[in-house]
Amino acid sequence: MAERKSARSTDRFRRKRDAILDASTAIMNERGVKGLTLADAAAAVGLSTTSVTYYFKRKDDLAAGCMLRGIAWLQATTDEALAAPNPPQRLARLLQLYFERVARAATGAEPPLPTLSDLRALKDAQRAEVFEAYMRLFRRVRTLFDSPDMAWLSRGRRTARTHMLLEQLFWSATWLPKYDPEDYDRVRDRMYDILVGGFAIEGATWAPIPVPLAELAAREGPDMSRETFLLAATRLINSRGYRGASVDKISAALNVTKGSFYHHNEAKDDLVVACFDRTFDVMRRVQRLAMAMDGTQWQRISSAAAALAEYQLSEYGPLLRVSALSALPGEIRTEQVAHSDRVSDRFASMISDGIAEGSIRPIDPVIAAQMLNATLNAGAELGFWVPGITQKAAPSVFARPLLMGIFTR
Incomplete structure (x- = not known):
């Protein structure tokens, strides 16, 4: 009996915590870490500010919680994508899973993913925790390029391409709202085509003209x-x-x-x-x-x-x-x-x-x-x-x- 009561209490705690994170993520994405307040988060879920501090003592704890939950989802998604046998198929799976999630968020079926670009706005302790989690995610995404066919790719160049790839996902949040969610599959396919095929026609060379x-x-x-x-x-x-x-x-x-x-x-x-x-x-x-x-x-x-x-x-x-x-x-x-x-x-x-x-x-x-x-x-x-x-x-x-x-x- 006591165990069932404890389980119900734990479930209730988790549901309220998730509801606070859902609402806070939407606020933070709109206003940044600077514009997120415990009072606004509380009002969004019908709680008092004091009640929210039971889950998150300070605003930066709340903002970090939003980011850490988003990073955890990206980590799990990356792990699933990496099960594909080669780099192009891993990339295709990563984009598929990501766009399915943002489409569900756009229709209200799931909460939005947090914007991670404002990570530096966190205070030192929370920033260190979130950055450590992001680095684990980054290193995991970088293994997308692990393949005997890509042994020529140096660690530095693999790192640069990982940074570029993740930036495409994060930046898409600024322009995807121009499209209807039902078109996200087409957008995803076109992004994949550009990432794999580039801009250049077959036989083109990389020879940019210097600009002073x-x-x-x-x-x-x-x-x-x-x-x-x-x-x-x-x-x-x-x-x-x-x-x-x-x-x-x-x-x-x-x-x-x-x-x-x-x-x-x-x-x-x-x-x-x-x-x-x-x-x-x-x-x-x-x-x-x-x-x-x-x-x-x-x-x-x-x-x-x-x-x-x-x-x-x-x-x-x-x-x-x-x-x-x-x-x-x-x-x-x-x-x-x-x-x-x-x-x-x-x-x-x-x-x-x-x-x-x-x-x-x-x-x-x-x-x-x-x-x-x-x-x-x-x-x-x-x-x-x-x-x-x-x-x-x-x-x-x-x-x-x-x-x-x-x-x-």
Whole structure:
């Protein structure tokens, strides 16, 4: 009798805990870790804030719980996908399972998966726990490439491709809502086709035309001073998240006063917007330079991708990671997502022109452009995942696998 009572109590605890995590994941995906509160989580499930603290003492415990549950699902899904006999079939199974889950979430049949891009916004103890779990997941996904046929792939290049692949899954959350859930299977198949076959037609070579990176940097004078400030802020936000990149730390990095900070920006949100504006401006300038090149659209798109991959590791980089979007108020975030979409739309136009002229395979240009945008954005972290990688090596190690095929030598 006591055992049955204890089991019912345990089930009741688990159900309430899961309900809190479900509601909190939706809130966190919408507002970021910064916008998640225990009070909002409690209101979403009809509990008092005190009741929620019985399950999660602090907000960061709750946010970490959401992320850890999502990582556990991804780990189990990866394990199932890895049962397939070879890398292409493992990739196909991973995409199938992932898109089935996000389709169920889109229709309300299951809770959403948590956004992991805001991991750095957690406090130290929770961040360490979630990051350790993510590293276990990452190492497991990396074994997708384990095969005698791929023995030529070095550990660093395998790591870079794993980072690129996972970024495709996470980034898809920003553009999948444009499609009806009933179309997710088609989207999945097109993503698989692009990942395996790349953009290039048979016989194409990887020979991007160099873009002088100095042309992308601000010139002397006030613009250069602002560029220096925004670059320091971008590096801090990328490495420590919105919460960790305090005004004091940004000012200290440049050896200036807080007054200098507020001379450039009225508030921290304004600073994030300015960093995004700088990022999109650099990407648009690269696109314009590539579009003005002689040659085919394949040469232009590969040259733009190579330039931006190299820029991320140059003295002028990196660009701001899209994870910073979650810290912005809804209206501002929507505006910045629109800027990102315009960059993707231009890539889509270049890809469409390449398909028409026959220099690029017949692929879905809209999905391919989003995947390219995801890859280039993720390049900001390439130095972390592949220590010692050089600026010149970044295009072939990171951009080339998407454009030529993830399993291509």
